[in-house]
Amino acid sequence: MKKETLIRLYRKMLEIRIFEEKVFELYGQNLVPGTIHLYSGEEAVAVGVCTNLRQSDYIVSTHRGHGHCIAKGAKLDKTMAEILGKKTGYCKGKGGSMHIADFSIGMLGATAVVGAGIPIATGAGLSSKLRGSDQVTACFFGDGASNQGTFHEGINLAAIWRLPVLFVCENNLYAMGTRQTQAMLPQDISERSVAYGIPGVSIDGNDVLSVYDAAEEAVKRARGGLGPTLIECKTYRQKGHSRWDPATYRPKGEVEKWLEKDPIIRLEKQLLSNGELSEAKTTRIKREIENAVEDAVKFAVSSPYPAGDEALEDVFA
Amino acid sequence: MKEIAFRDAIREALVEEMKRDETVFLLGEDIGRYWEGAFKVTKGLADEFGDKRVRDTPISESAIIGAAVGAAITGMRPVAEIMFGDLTTLAMDQIVNQAAKIHYMFGGQAKVPLVIRTPFGGGVNIAAHHSQSLQAWFMHAPGLLVAIPSTPYDAKGLLKTAIRGDNPVIFCEHKLLYPEKGLIPEEDYTIPFGLAQTRREGEDVTIVATMFMVGKALEAAKTLEKQTINVEVIDPRTLIPLDKEAIINSVRKTGRLVVVSEGCKTAGVTAEIAALVAEKAIDYLDAPVRRVAEPDTPIPFSPSLEKHVIPDEKAIVEAVKEIA
Numbered sequence: 312m313k314k315e316t317l318i319r320l321y322r323k324m325l326e327i328r329i330f331e332e333k334v335f336e337l338y339g340q341n342l343v344p345g346t347i348h349l350y351s352g353e354e355a356v357a358v359g360v361c362t363n364l365r366q367s368d369y370i371v372s373t374h375r376g377h378g379h380c381i382a383k384g385a386k387l388d389k390t391m392a393e394i395l396g397k398k399t400g401y402c403k404g405k406g407g408s409m410h411i412a413d414f415s416i417g418m419l420g421a422t423a424v425v426g427a428g429i430p431i432a433t434g435a436g437l438s439s440k441l442r443g444s445d446q447v448t449a450c451f452f453g454d455g456a457s458n459q460g461t462f463h464e465g466i467n468l469a470a471i472w473r474l475p476v477l478f479v480c481e482n483n484l485y486a487m488g489t490r491q492t493q494a495m496l497p498q499d500i501s502e503r504s505v506a507y508g509i510p511g512v513s514i515d516g517n518d519v520l521s522v523y524d525a526a527e528e529a530v531k532r533a534r535g536g537l538g539p540t541l542i543e544c545k546t547y548r549q550k551g552h553s554r555w556d557p558a559t560y561r562p563k564g565e566v567e568k569w570l571e572k573d574p575i576i577r578l579e580k581q582l583l584s585n586g587e588l589s590e591a592k593t594t595r596i597k598r599e600i601e602n603a604v605e606d607a608v609k610f611a612v613s614s615p616y617p618a619g620d621e622a623l624e625d626v627f628a
Numbered sequence: 629m630k631e632i633a634f635r636d637a638i639r640e641a642l643v644e645e646m647k648r649d650e651t652v653f654l655l656g657e658d659i660g661r662y663w664e665g666a667f668k669v670t671k672g673l674a675d676e677f678g679d680k681r682v683r684d685t686p687i688s689e690s691a692i693i694g695a696a697v698g699a700a701i702t703g704m705r706p707v708a709e710i711m712f713g714d715l716t717t718l719a720m721d722q723i724v725n726q727a728a729k730i731h732y733m734f735g736g737q738a739k740v741p742l743v744i745r746t747p748f749g750g751g752v753n754i755a756a757h758h759s760q761s762l763q764a765w766f767m768h769a770p771g772l773l774v775a776i777p778s779t780p781y782d783a784k785g786l787l788k789t790a791i792r793g794d795n796p797v798i799f800c801e802h803k804l805l806y807p808e809k810g811l812i813p814e815e816d817y818t819i820p821f822g823l824a825q826t827r828r829e830g831e832d833v834t835i836v837a838t839m840f841m842v843g844k845a846l847e848a849a850k851t852l853e854k855q856t857i858n859v860e861v862i863d864p865r866t867l868i869p870l871d872k873e874a875i876i877n878s879v880r881k882t883g884r885l886v887v888v889s890e891g892c893k894t895a896g897v898t899a900e901i902a903a904l905v906a907e908k909a910i911d912y913l914d915a916p917v918r919r920v921a922e923p924d925t926p927i928p929f930s931p932s933l934e935k936h937v938i939p940d941e942k943a944i945v946e947a948v949k950e951i952a
Contacts, residue, residue, distance in 0.1 A: 342641070346757050369702065402735030412734040419701060421736050424725050426668060430691040434698020434706075441653060441680065441704060448698075461721075464691035625736040628794035 312520065314587050315435045320519050321582060324354040324575045324595055327378045329600045330387060334394055334408075334606060336379070338554055342612065344396045347408050350378035353548035354515070356481050356572035357382035359522025360449050360542075363530045369417040369435045369448040371428040374409040375481075375548075376421035379451050385413045387607035397614040405625065417446075426459030428452060428561075429478065433465045436474030436539070449477040449526070449535040455486025457500050466539065468506040475533035477526060478541045481516065483548040488560045504541040516544025517574040543555055547572070629813055630756035635806040637668050637780035638745070641787035642670070642707065644816065646677055652791055653681040655692055656709030657746075660684035666711045667747060667806050689718035693744065697727050697796075702743040705791060712758045713748035713800065714819060727796040728771030739794040743787070749840055749890050750927045750938045759927035759934070761891035763838070766798040767867050767900060773797040773821055774867040778842040780810035782865055785819030792818070802839040822869035826878070826891045830860035833948050834878040836901050837861060837888040839925040841920075841939060846887055848944035859886075867897060875901060876909045886947045888939055893921040915951035920944055 331349050340529075351358070353375075361370065361382035367385055372379040380390055385401070393400025394408045401411050412420030419435060422428045434448030439446040456462055457480055469476045480500050484491050497503070504511025510532070514521045522544055529540035547569035551558035582588035630639070646652045654673065659665045661674035674682040685692050689710055696706040710716050716723060718797055723744065730740050750759035766774050770818055773795050777783040783786045785799070790797040827842060828849050837845035842863045849859045860878050864871055879885050887898040898919035905917060928934055 371698075400735070402737070405734045405735050410733045412737055414701075414734070414737045419698070420730065420738070421681060422726060424721055425693070427721055430722065431698040432695020433691060434695035434700070435702045436698070437695055438699040438702040439703045440649075441699070461690050461694065464686075465694060468688060468695055472683075488945055510698060517946035555873075556750045625732045627773075628731050628736070628739045 317582060317587055319576050320358055320523065321381055321575070322600070323358040324578070326600050326603070327354045327357070327381045328575055328591035329597070330381060330604050331377055332364050333604050334391070337608065338394070339349060339472060339519060341347060341612070342395055343408070345407055346553045346555055347394070348375040348553050349550045350375055352569065353483060353546045354378055355519035355522050356450065356479065356544045356546055359482040359519045360418045360477065360479055360526040362523060363448060363526045364447065366416055366528065367565050368446050369432070371419050371435065371448065371450045372411070373451055373453065375424045375453070376409070376411055380411050380413065381416055381423070383418045384416045384593065385411065385418055386619035387603055389609040391607040391611040392614050395611045396616060397611055397618040398621070399610070399614040400563065403512060403621065414422040426456035426461040429456065430468065432478070433469040433474060436476040437472060439475055440472070445534050447475040447477065447530055449479055451481060452478050452482065452484065454480060454482040454491050454500060455489070455494070458494055459501065464544050465507070466507050466541065468583070469539040472587055473536060473538035476539040478539055479531045480541065480543045481546055483546050484544050485552070487550060487552045499543060501541055501543040505530055509539050511541040513543040513545060515576065516546030517572045519574055519578055535580070562613070569612070629811040631809050632780050632812055633666055634780045634808045634810070635667060635785040637812055638669050638787055638801065639671065639673070639845070640825055641672065641784045641791070645791045646681065646790060650687065651703060652705045652707065653683065654707050655683040655696060655709050657685055657692070659689055659709050665709065667803060670709070685915065689715050690722055693719040693722035693727065696742050696744070697722055697730070697740060700740045701730060701738045705741045707743045707745060707791060710744060710746040712755050713746040714760045716746055716762065717936065723766070723772070724769040728769045730919070731795070732771055740796045741794045742796040743790045743799050744797065745791065745799045747799060747803040749804060750934055751804050753842070753929060753931055753934060756926040757927040761922070762888070762898045763867055764891055764900070765799055767897070771820055772795065774800065775821065776865065776867055778798045778839050778840050778863050778865070780808070781812045782819060782825070784812055784819070785817050786818060786865065788818045789821060793911045800839065800899050805891060806839050820863070821866040822871050824862050824864045824871035824874035826874070827863050828859065829859040830858040831858050831952050832882055833859045833884040833886060834875070834882045835859050835861045835886045835888060835944065835948065836864065836868070836875055838864060838891065838897060841888045844939065844941050845944055847941045847949065851941065851945050852948055857948060859948060870904070872904055872908070875904065879905050879909045880912045883912055884914065885949050886918045886920060886944065886951070888920040888944055890938060892924045894920060894924050895922055918947040920947050931951060
């Protein structure tokens with residue numbers, strides 16, 4: 312892999328992590344209304360997939376969507392403003408953390424109904440095919456969503472119509488507090504691809520290079536008219552389900568074990584050891600991202616809240 | 629003008645819009661060349677436009693609507709058919725949480741030009757899972773438009789408006805209306821949403837009736853005329869948006885209101901229209917409002933039972949005479 316691609320993967324993952332750490336901090340200062348679902352620990356999935364996409368390609372996201380947005384190229388300031396409920400946010404404060412969208416970069420929005428994005432991604436794939444475009448769609452969802460009926464209906468439809476869609480399952484082992492093993496018998500969610508007659512792979516979702524390679528292959532298939540792929544990325548949610556969740560249901564030692572497999576630290580170590588990154592360069596990258604996030608915070612905090620009666624706008628197009 | 633059946637008027641709208649705009653396409657269960665729609669609305673369309681634009685789907689209502697939503701927000705104008713209105717329940721998340729809310733929730737960034745055609749209504753003895761009238765459910769989901777045509781003319785004109793518009797539309801078709809004939813112009817026309825039609829003018833009582841009940845109300849009007857009660861019949865044509873002004877103006881004139889609609893009475897279409905008049909025109913009312921709707925039961929199978937729950941001409945006549 313080219314050096315600049317490796318650095319790009321590293322930088323994007325770090326950008327998501329530092330951005331979300333700031334969101335967490337602002338939450339503690341009562342600046343974030345409602346709740347937040349942090350992506351910490353899962354960054355390799357969004358970044359590994361989206362780095363293979365063009366700006367004109369689509370993604371469909373979830374309630375745990377900050378990482379998907381940033382990986383697809385969303386602006387930090389408008390993302391942060393939306394999370395804070397400000398008028399200058401991507402959705403003018405109407406969506407919040409769970410519903411960020413940026414149609415100008417093919418980010419078709421985050422749905423907070425688990426599994427609901429799957430048939431929508433199928434539809435975006437259908438649209439590309441009908442318009443004769445070679446756009447692909449990447450659909451992110453969790454292990455929990457793979458038990459929804461929409462998973463079956465949406466993937467089956469994409470399969471029979473050979474639609475250019477990547478179904479990317481972020482298996483972080485828990486659907487809220489329910490362990491994967493309580494909710495299904497197979498260990499590998501990718502086995503379900505057999506039922507739809509499409510390729511399915513299970514990969515180390517904390518290794519951004521594995522994700523990148525799997526996505527590259529799936530994008531090639533999709534653009535080539537060969538249809539969808541199911542990619543199961545085995546990863547881990549380092550924090551609780553939402554800001555309100557202390558995650559006491561996790562067995563002792565599990566978090567520590569997964570922290571050792573942190574996708575950012577892993578890539579950083581690798582790049583430092585083979586000389587593609589220096590300590591000085593990492594420090595510089597971190598500082599640049601911290602500055603960009605700080606600017607986003609300033610923009611978001613200083614932006615006004617929408618006026619109450621703006622709630623009545625945009626019900627209809 | 630030409631005479632045409634309700635189902636053919638719908639088909640004409642589909643054909644003309646598909647010819648006019650290549651982003652319009654159809655998807656649904658058994659709408660293609662092998663079955664041509666459970667009610668034959670899409671007859672001949674797969675031959676004319678090909679399987680690419682007239683797409684048979686598996687029995688997956690949630691994916692039909694979800695895929696239509698995904699296509700709509702990325703530049704297409706899908707017209708989805710749900711074989712029976714009762715089965716929209718299988719796609720409720722996609723309709724109510726996705727299609728209806730995407731424009732709003734994303735701050736106006738995305739448009740959802742999606743039409744969902746589906747037949748409602750009872751009267752053909754197919755029991756509780758194929759006879760409901762769920763129009764009121766969709767009135768309760770801000771972001772959806774709801775069309776309720778009662779004539780071939782309205783069906784064609786409203787469907788064209790629905791397809792050309794940028795909002796998700798629940799296009800309600802009454803299964804007993806499909807063979808009904810009526811006159812439509814030869815040339816292209818559309819009908820704006822939110823514009824009621826006065827089907828009959830009168831001074832004594834206003835009847836607001838929907839879909840198949842419009843015909844029943846007009847029959848009742850003839851009976852009542854013989855008894856020197858002269859009713860006005862208003863057909864809203866769309867429930868969202870609702871032509872409130874037309875209803876209120878008529879009530880101001882007559883001072884009496886009967887609302888007739890299939891669908892159960894509680895929190896239904898008739899309840900909304902009665903509440904509107906109570907709020908905006910109660911000073912003009914000379915008598916209590918009467919509502920003719922289905923009792924709060926599922927639709928039963930046996931003809932004697934079904935007949936008992938679905939409003940008919942007799943029930944309308946009685947309701948009018950109670951307040952006239």
